[in-house]
Amino acid sequence: MKWKVGCQLDYNLAGLTTFVFNIAIAGDRHQRCLEEQIRLTPAEPLEEHCDARGNRYWRVSSAAEHLTVTYEATAVSAPLEGDPASLTTLPVASLPMDVLPYLYPSRYCQSDRLMTLARREFGAIAQGYEQVQALCEWIYHHVAYQGGSTDVHTSACDTLLERRGVCRDFAHLAIALCRALEIPARFVSVYAHDLNPPDFHACFEVYLGDRWYVFDATRLAPRQGFIRIATGRDAADVAFCTLFGPGQMTNLQIWADCLESNPALHDDPKRAIAL
Structure with missing residues (x-):
């Protein structure tokens, strides 16, 4: 398009x-x-x-x-569409070396502090696309989208505690949970079609199979209408x-x-x- x-x-x-x-x-x-x-x-x-x-x-x-x-x-x-059933998580030993940094905790995504929660809530779900989609569903139903409720200091752990945030907070929490499950995940900033009100939008990608796939726990705009600006470990890497x-x-x-x-x-x- x-x-x-x-x-x-x-x-x-x-x-x-x-x-x-x-x-x-x-x-x-x-x-x-x-x-x-x-x-x-x-x-x-x-x-x-x-x-x-x-x-x-x-x-x-x-x-x-x-x-x-x-x-x-x-x-x-x-945008490329894939078959979710075929998209699995690779073992760390098989990941490309340039993907490994997206397994580590970062400033806003303290995955090392969320391992117990991640394994309790999502550890029994089949690894791969289904597991990532499950944690997106969990965030969507447990975190309220509320404009102006957070600031530049808000981290994934803060969002989990407060249970509210904006798109960057949803992305940070999802990324932290993915990394806690040993799934490489990265922050993505985009221009988003049909986002209301219009703004820079944040989503995230995970590495499944042989490529990165985009997810958005906010459900505020269609992913096919995302135009990529930048990617990074978290929002600190890609501030507009x-x-x-x-x-x-x-x-x-x-x-x-x-x-x-x-x-x-x-x-x-x-x-x-x-x-």
Whole structure:
């Protein structure tokens, strides 16, 4: 499918501020960027960097009183659908070496503290897609989605205790539970079609069989309408903006529009989808 995605970010600055933006869409086997542009008002020099995971970062410094960043891109995506029954968890000895870091605890995903819970709730379920889907169902029914209920310090353990959160909290808890079950899992930021209200969205992927498959315990938007921005161990790796200095965001606009004639998408949580 063909998409038009983008964002506008407005900031007030009280002095020189350096920004690192992670808002550009990624390119991989199931997603391709056709065209894109980024505009800064006022104009400022821009540096770009692409890391080993394919995440793209832009760095800019400004001392203007106001800064507006506008990013727009046109992309095509063709998510792969797999047979859930055939998607099993690989033993650690058989995993690709570059997948192993996604088994370890990280800042927001303290999997080492959730092993008892994970094994009690999900240890008897067949390993693989069924087990991951079961923990997504558990999170959906035991954690309330509540905007503004958490902040940048909230971890998977906090979410488990408070039983409320937003998309990044749902993703962190799911990732931590997967890793506690020895399933590689990673955080994914996306532009999401049909997300209401529009925002940067967080989901997660697990490594099953020979590739990564996407899951979303929030059920807020169809996975076929996700356009990947970045992946990492948790949200600390893929924040849409990290700033250094006296800057403050005053406005955020996000869009993810389907350019096809019939954009209606119906996501079935039992369907295996690879972005």
